[in-house]
Amino acid sequence: MRRHCLRNCAPPPSALDALKLGDELAGLLPKEEGEHARSMLKSLGVSVILIRPIRDQMLFDRKQFSVEAGKPVEIVFDNVDIMPHNLAITAPGAMMEVGQLAEKLGPAGEKVGFLPETPKILWATPLLLPGQNAKLQFTAPSKPGAYPYVCTFPGHYLVMNGIIRWWRRAG
Numbered sequence: 001m002r003r004h005c006l007r008n009c010a011p012p013p014s015a016l017d018a019l020k021l022g023d024e025l026a027g028l029l030p031k032e033e034g035e036h037a038r039s040m041l042k043s044l045g046v047s048v049i050l051i052r053p054i055r056d057q058m059l060f061d062r063k064q065f066s067v068e069a070g071k072p073v074e075i076v077f078d079n080v081d082i083m084p085h086n087l088a089i090t091a092p093g094a095m096m097e098v099g100q101l102a103e104k105l106g107p108a109g110e111k112v113g114f115l116p117e118t119p120k121i122l123w124a125t126p127l128l129l130p131g132q133n134a135k136l137q138f139t140a141p142s143k144p145g146a147y148p149y150v151c152t153f154p155g156h157y158l159v160m161n162g163i164i165r166w167w168r169r170a171g
């Protein structure tokens with residue numbers, strides 16, 4: 001089930017910035033208009049989410065976001081930091097377990113990008129070195145719920161994590 005993506009399959013930085021800009025502009029509008037702009041962006045097709053680490057802080061720049069259940073999603077993780085990171089989406093409630101499994105790999109974990117072999121990891125990018133980016137494409141589960149995402153690089157998971165909420169349109 002886990003899908004890795006080649007490191008060169010993400011859009012170039014200019015496209016990344018355009019995406020981020022669209023989302024940030026939507027955030028600058030008054031609440032209702034902002035939401036309207038966001039839903040317009042979404043109705044263009046796939047929900048595209050850009051996530052970056054915050055430099056030198058072992059944090060993702062988004063702590064949470066929502067995506068419509070059952071719809072295609074594209075998550076672009078762009079490692080602009082000075083240390084390696086990955087982004088793994090886990091089964092609901094499995095963030096701690098996945099982080100601990102990754103730490104248990106020890107130095108051998110480097111070979112597998114600190115991604116332990118477990119069905120609790122649903123999708124993950126490879127370990128990205130500074131300046132690399134990767135894209136995850138999948139269909140959001142049809143069942144609404146809260147799915148954690150986490151960097152499994154040793155020592156990061158306790159702070160470098162967030163939540164994706166799959167929501168369902170009312171009615």
Ligand SMILES: [Cu+2]
Binds near residue numbers: 086153156160
């Ligand atoms: Cu990390």
